[in-house]
Amino acid sequence: QVHLVESGGGLVQAGGSLxxxxxxxxxxxxxxxxxxxxxxxxxxxxxxxxxxxxxxxxYADSVKARFTISRDKTKNTVYLQMNSLKPxxxxxxxxxxxEYYFGYNDYWGQGTQxxxxx
Numbered sequence: 034q035v036h037l038v039e040s041g042g043g044l045v046q047a048g049g050s051l052x053x054x055x056x057x058x059x060x061x062x063x064x065x066x067x068x069x070x071x072x073x074x075x076x077x078x079x080x081x082x083x084x085x086x087x088x089x090x091x092y093a094d095s096v097k098a099r100f101t102i103s104r105d106k107t108k109n110t111v112y113l114q115m116n117s118l119k120p121x122x123x124x125x126x127x128x129x130x131x132e133y134y135f136g137y138n139d140y141w142g143q144g145t146q147x148x149x150x151x
Contacts, residue, residue, distance in 0.1 A: 034059055036057070036140075037140055038055070038056050039054065039127075039142040039143060039144065040053070040055075041113075042145030042147045046150050048117060050114070055130075057111075058109065060109065060132050062133050062138075064109055065133050065137070066084070067111035067131075068083030069081040069083075070126070071125065071126045072125050073121075080093055081096055081113065081126065083102070083129075084102045090102055099116050100115050101114040101116075113126070118149045119149060120149045122147060123147060124147060127144045128142035129142075
């Protein structure tokens with residue numbers, strides 16, 4: 034069972050920056066994809082960014098050129114650097130990890146609130 038601990042959320046003014054972190058522990062397989070998703074009030078959870086084991090990244094169009102995802106494989110940690118934040122980025126951000134151990138298993142963090150004031 035993979036355990037995820039997220040940190041770094043908070044309140045920031047528009048145009049500001051935040052950095053989210055998510056540390057994974059307890060994996061007995063291979064951590065493959067890591068990523069961030071978000072869910073705003075009244076909306077469905079959506080992809081923000083993902084990064085594969087070999088470093089290939091994918092971003093939602095709405096965050097391209099503003100957000101950067103990275104990972105430290107030695108620490109099983111994924112980061113999301115968020116710059117030029119906008120009020121519409123306000124949401125609960127969830128870390129996702131896909132582990133391979135005789136099949137793929139997805140794990141989710143507890144979520145961290147990001148609030149961007151105008």
